[in-house]
Amino acid sequence: MNNSAQNALHHPEVQMARAPGYVAGFLIASVLMVIAFVYGTRNGLPTTERDTVLAVIAIVAMTIQSFLLFHLTLSKTQRWHTVAFVLTIPLFALLVGLSMWMFHALALRTMIPGLH
Amino acid sequence: MTSRTTETVEPGEIVLWDARHDSHDRIATRTFGFWLYMLSDAMIFAALFTVYAILGHNYAGGPTAAQILHPGRALIETLVVFTSVLAFGLGMSALKHGNRSAVLNWIAVAFVLGVAFVGLEIQAFAHLANHGIVPQRSAFLSAFYTIVLTHGLHMVFGLLWMAVMAVQVLRDGFTDNVVYRLLNLRIFWHFQAVIWVCVFVFIYL
Secondary structure, three states: OOHHHHOHHHOHHHHOOOHHHHHHHHHHHHHHHHHHHHHHOOOOOOHHHHHHHHHHHHHHHHHHHHHHOOOOOOOOOOHHHHHHHHHHHHHHHHHHHHHHHHHHHHHHHHOOOOOO | OOHHHHOOOOHHHOOOOOHHHHOOOHHHHHHHHHHHHHHHHHHHHHHHHHHHHHHOOOOOOOOOHHHHOOHHHHHHHHHHHHHHHHHHHHHHHHHOOOOHHHHHHHHHHHHHHHHHHHHHHHHHHHHHHHOOOOHHHOHHHHHHHHHHHHHHHHHHHHHHHHHHHHHHHHHHOOOHHHHHHHHHHHHHHHHHHHHHHHHHHHHHO
16 A cells, blocks of 8 residues: 555545535525525416426536535546436435325325315 | 366465455445435435425415415525535535644534524424424424424534534544545535425425
8 A cells, every 4th residue: 555545635535525616516506596586486477387497496406516516427436426326316216206196196086175 | 076076175275356456445435335325315305305295285274385484584594504515515625635724614614504504493493383383283284394304403413423523633633534434424414405405495485
């Protein structure tokens, strides 16, 4: 082992920290949240359109955070972090999608309309 | 039976794996393990948000989301938690230069902002509880309290972790153990900002 490998501060995961990246992540996410706030608090928007626009803003914000805060790239250091994350996305889709579908089907058969 | 199976094997000479090429360094192994843990934690939040999507409009005659949620106040909380995450990131940038005082200062800033965030949440929930708006009132309130307080609990544990790390940095300096714990805390603290994006957009807006 050489000196570099023995000094924890020389580890690639320490050295990949980037102040400009963190500042950019902060600014972009903050601006997106302000846009979401201005848009989401307007009255009279169609529900479907409103929910879709807000979901897109949230996904864009989280994607940018994934790159700039979590360094999810294909670099040698981060490759397996990225792979683990990408493979988790279908699990999220299955969990959220199937649960909502099942409860939607349940609600159709059990709930009395208007009794909420 | 072939002659191969009758060969004498010396246990001491068997090579089962190549330690040099397949070994992983301690820091990378531990941060990857913690990353997998955070992904499973994200799955818990996915389940909670799903419940909210299903039950979020079941008010049972009680207060509605529009009556008790304040998006403007939540936006301030959003900026506070984002700034705290930025401060911790800047601390990690100082770590790569081995600047101990800068690391401690940025952790202190992140800590103070984290405490401010938790304080704002406690104040908001105390106000709700004082008006009888409690989790058992409706399915909407059960789901709302569970998600926001689960995130708040993560923030509290993150703050405790920060305090412990500040002591360890002061006491031990940047040893292997301290560095991998700081890297894991970075993952944990940045994760709070990502979850808060969902809380703010899908619940408060």
